[in-house]
Each structure stands twice: as structure tokens, then as C-alpha cells.
Amino acid sequence: MHQGVCLRILVLLLIGEYVQSQDLCSSAVVNTCADCIKTGPTCVWCKFLNFTKPGEQEAVRCNTKEALVSKGCPENDIVSPLNNMNRLKDKPLSSTRGRDPVQIQPQEIKLQLRPGVPFTFELKFKRAEGYPVDLYYLMDLSYSMKDDLENVKKLGNTLLETLKKLTTGRARIGFGSFVDKTVLPFTDTNEEKLRRPCPEKEGSCQAAFGYKHVLSLTDSTATFSTMVSQQQISGNLDTPEGSLDAIMQAAVCGDKIGWGNSTRLLVLATDAGFHMAGDGKLAAILEPNDESCHLDKNFMYGKSNELDYPSVGQVAIKLAENNIQPIFAVTKNVEDVYRELSRLIPKSEVGVLDSDSSNVIELIREAYNNLSSTVIVRHEEQLPEHLTVQYSSCKGGVFSDQGTCNGVKINEEVTFTVNVQVDKCIGDTSFRIGPLGFQDRMTVHVSTRCECRCDDAKNPSSPHCNGKGHVVCGGCSCDEGFVGQRCECEVGKRDESSLRAACRRDNGTECEGRGDCVCGRCQCHATESGSFYYGQHCECDNEHCEKFQNQLCGGNGDCVCGTCKCHEGYEGSACHCKKSEEKCKGRDGTVCHGRGKCVCNQCECLGDYKKPFCRRCPTCEPPCQRSGACIECLGFKKEQQSCGNCSHIKAHMVERLDKKPENWQCRVKDSEGCWMLFSMTEDNGLEKYIAEILKTRECPEPPNVVAIVAGSLAGVALIGLLILLLIKLLIHLKDLKEWKRFEQEKQRAKWTDGSNPLFKEATTKVENPTFSGD
Structure with a gap:
């Protein structure tokens, strides 16, 4: 289960990265193949001639390889410059003891890198037998080291012989001493005290000093013994000493110290802590240490009282640059201080001295074995901007700023993996890689591949470019006087109205007012910040998003x-x-009940579902009627697999229905006319339900045919009789009405016996109504 979850997460991450890369490539300001490959490490260019549609910008040729193939670009026509390495100097590792052994392979390479695409190569190292050793003994001569100085004076022969046994080759030894700056509060500035800073009982004492180079590296035991025997103790006021001042001068004054092509060891013997950068302000010394050599003609540190102490970082850098490995031979009381210092300085060791330094030989032997068996590979100078280099150890593992391999024996070959990446197009540059403490270095030359080599035949009259230009990486490079995607527009003879219409989105402003319309295509302007608008109509920029x-x-x-x-x-x-889903999970652990998405730890519900968990939808209608067919099939048919698209309902048969607030109580007729009773509850997700179906349906009893027939006949007879009675009643009512009217007329009649009402006289008298009588 865990493997499945991890696989899904990995797939989602890969999909997310692919989508982001696709957006980056397709949204960039791209006019040429070179513009495309500079956009990002996953961006490639399609040089297929007919890939772009008429009027489509050349920028669509730039996308991820997967996106271009899906759009129909043949893989053979995809341009994607690859990283490349050439070995300029590759001598084999030395197998026998020699004067100038080859301990690193290869010695010089040239890398051609595409920005954003890492490149790895192997670096081999073999520690040669008899590699020479130079040891510079740097001793604290403050008064507390008096006994130690006496013992060191006796160790000249033993110390050099020990080194020769350790290396089976040439060994040299040198000597230097230090105390502290000769100013207050570090040293008593009384003239007498400066001349003689030791206690009065001390017979021999030298004047106060900061750092003094006594003996350059030599293989003469007699010379070392003679020079060291002449040294005298000195003194100062405070406990910490000017150790870092002395280390810095010993590291940067290589020509005076005499460092050679060898393993360089610097033994610092002291019983006190050290001053560091900033402490000089106590003596009003404000000038920072300049990391330069300032030994005068007497080999004294001439600017000890003018320059501040160096920082630990400055010392670590100069030691690494000069391949010097420090051995801190210190007393028990300051062991912890120097172990902390050793953690900050690669390839350094700490050993505990006896109170009189009598064990210094054994201490150096042990420290040398530890240092020489540990190989640390890193670059030695500041890397150019936009260039990163990382290393894995000889046993593999994660990449870091340096590669480390422990327990390396003489003539044992070990391999480190080096990862080099450049973030953007840069000029030719170089840097050197090598193991700390050894002089062998590999030079790495780096150049960036920011141009495309499409190998197009430069036909000045290519038909693809209407005979007015030649093809370059699938696009047209037009001859003078012609413009356009296919060089179809001649300057001064274009149909301006139709071409400009193509530059308007929704019949709006040309190129949104952010570009120039050239042959029906927008050439976008730069934004105020220096980037460019982009898009078919210059509608996009990458500066106006929500803040x-x-x-x-x-x-x-x-x-x-x-x-x-x-x-x-x-x-x-x-x-x-x-991203978090803690506050989007309901009691059942699902996110937003599957009806929304969790954004900023809050559910954004779909439809009319309500927050906080998209559990309820007050306006949603009960799905009773539209679920009737599925309920009938799932509950009352034997073969549920034939229920069609009913997978969104999980059905359960029950003896009785529980009435809960979140349930819909449904009553629906089935195909047999029976009432199905069921309840429905929303399941997680949209349009998904859990149905509890009552096992018993409410079905009507079958009809009684005899009763229906008898009832029908009786009804017909009764209806006929009622109709006849109704007709009889109507006739009777009509007759009664006529009789009453007759009786009324009879009563109103006035009969005369003297004359016949039908008789009329023969003559008629007529009078003129207008006649007045005159």
C-alpha cells in the first residue's frame, strides 16, 4: 500500500514538473531556436517545415519534447543541444615511483554545457609512493612555552628522520616563531619591556615580536638544529597569541618559506588560544588583514601593528589555495578551542602535546598518516557566476561542495564523481579541481551551448519561404525587403487592413497596445522592467499577478x-x-467529501454544497424519482450485474427504514405498479448515494372481474332507468307549465254579448288634423 501511495505521489510530482516546464517553454518570448533553448533545460525546438499553421507564431515550435511530438513534430526534427566533454590532456596515473608522479586523471578537459542541464564526469586519484613532504614548524615563543622550546632544540635530527621514513622520499623542514602584536593591550609597550618582555629571573630573552621567519625549508638536519638552538623565549601580556597572523604569513610568503611541489605540512605548536579578526580594534588597529606577504628584510612581519588579525575564513582559504595542511599541536587546556578551529579548516588535524612537547614526534607521525589517508577533492578558486560544481565521495552518495574519501592507501586508485552545471549562457571560462594537500590539478574549461545547429540547406530561393528567403531551423530568414512568417509580405506593398485585423483580438486594439503589427503578426514591446509582453496579441506578461x-x-x-x-x-x-488538508477532512477522513477541492486548508465546494466540509446541499432536490429504475433493479431483480449505469448507488435491503435528518425518504412506483419505499443518503463524491431499500413493497390487490361486470350491467340499467324517469319528469313539468298559462289567459279574457268583434262598418270618417275650422 505504501509503495502504491509513493508511486502516485511520484507520478503527480513528475506530471507537475512536466506541466510547469511546458508552460515555461510555451509562454516565453521566443523568435528563434536559440531563444528557445535559452528559456529552460527542457525546452526544445521543432524544425519541421510545415509544423506551424498559417498565421501562427514561430514560438509554437518551442516546447517540451513530449508536447512537440504530441503535436505532430517528428523526433528527427527536434533540435536539442546536448552536453559534451573533450579530454584535452589525459595521462594515465603513475604506477611506479617517479620524480613527478601523475596522481590525478584526466588533467585537462573541455565541457560544452547547455544551461540548466547538469553534466557529470569521473575524476580519478591515486596516491603515489614517495611523494615529498615539506614541514614548517611554527612555534609559540611566549614565556609559557619555555620548556617546549628546549625540547624542540633537541628534536632536529629525529624530526627530519621521521619525515623521511613516513614518505620514503625527499623531506624538508623549516622553522618560524610568533608571539603577538607589540602594542597595548597585547604587549607591554614600556621601552624596557619591549626590549625584554620576560621575567627578570630569565637569563636569555628576545625582544617582543609578532611573527618571525627563522629557517626556510631545508633537508639539512644540522642547519635546522643550529638555527633553532639560537632561538630565545619572549613574552606578552594577554593569554591569546597572534597564531592566525603567523599562519597567514607562512601561507602567503611561499617564495620565502620555500614551499615546493610536495605535501605541505604546517605544525603550529602552542599552549594558548588565538586572536582573530576584530580583536585589533582593542589597539586601534582598524585596517583589515589584506592576505598579503609583509616579511621585511629581517624576515619579520613588518605590518603586524598596522593590519588587523585575519579571520578564520581568510586563513582557511589561503591554506587551501596553497595546499597547506595544518597540524595543531596544542596542550590539553586549549584542545577544544583548536578542535573547533579544525572543523572550519579542511584537511587539518589536532594533537595534544605533553606539557614539555616531548611527544611532538609521535603527534606529527599520527597526524600525517591521518591527513595523507584522507583525500578531499574540491575546486580551488572562486567559481564564475552562474556556475556550480559539486562532488560525491569515492563511495558514491549525495553531492556536496567537496568530495571526501577516507582510508586511502598508497597506490590505491579512487574515483570521484563531479557534477557541473551552468544556469545561463556565459562566456568561456575555466576553473581547477584537485585534492587538498597535493599539487596535482585538473583544469576544466567551460563554454555554453546557446546556439542551434540545424544543418539546414541555405537555399536563397526556398519555396517554403516563397522564394524570398532561406530556411533556418524550420523558419524563414527573409531577404531584404520582405517580411512575414513565409516572407509573404513585401515592404510597401501589403494589404494593411487585413493584416492589421489579424493583430486585433476580438476586434480590439492592435496587439493590445503593447506591440507592433508586422505582416499580420504582433511583435511585442518590452515591459517597464525590461522583460517582454508575449502571446498572439501581446496579451500576456509575467509581472501582473496577484501579490x-x-x-x-x-x-x-x-x-x-x-x-x-x-x-x-x-x-x-x-x-x-x-498545502495542507487537515482542516478539509471530515469525520470519515475524506477531503471535502469528494465534492470540492481543498485550497489553503479550506474546502471550495462544487455546486450548492456548503462549507466547511461540502457535506450538505440545502437546495439539492431528492433523487427519488430519477433513482427509481436503479432501486428496482438493485433491490428486486436477481441479476444485479445487469443494472446498467447504477454503480453510483450502493443498495442495502433492510427490514425497516430508519428516519435520520440527513436521509431522503422516498416512495416511488416500480414497473409493476408497486410502491417501493427506500431512503437515500449522499455518499462521498458527486451524485453518489447509499440506498436502504425496504424489502416489502406495497402492491394493489388484483381486480374482481365478476363484480366489475355485474356492477357494470347494474350501473347501465340504473343509468337507463334514471334517464327515462328524467325524461318523464321533464315532459310532466312542461305540460303543467302550459296548463297554468292557459288558466291565466282564460281569467284575463272579457267577452261582450251585443256585437260581433269581427264586424266592421262600411263607411269611414276621416278628419284632417290640420284643419282649423275656418
């Missing part, structure tokens, strides 16, 4: 065409919150 805490995309994402593309682990419209 959070006054940072674009909260500082946790990239602005791409006005939308924040969040980095891994962040989300939100402004990438302002870390």
Missing part, C-alpha cells in the same frame, strides 16, 4: 500570463499558503 505580502505570487510561485504557477508545496491564487 501577497507585497511579493508577486507571495514569493512562492512564478507569474505566467497573469496567473500564479505555485512552487511545490504551495497553493492559492497568490501562492500564499502551504
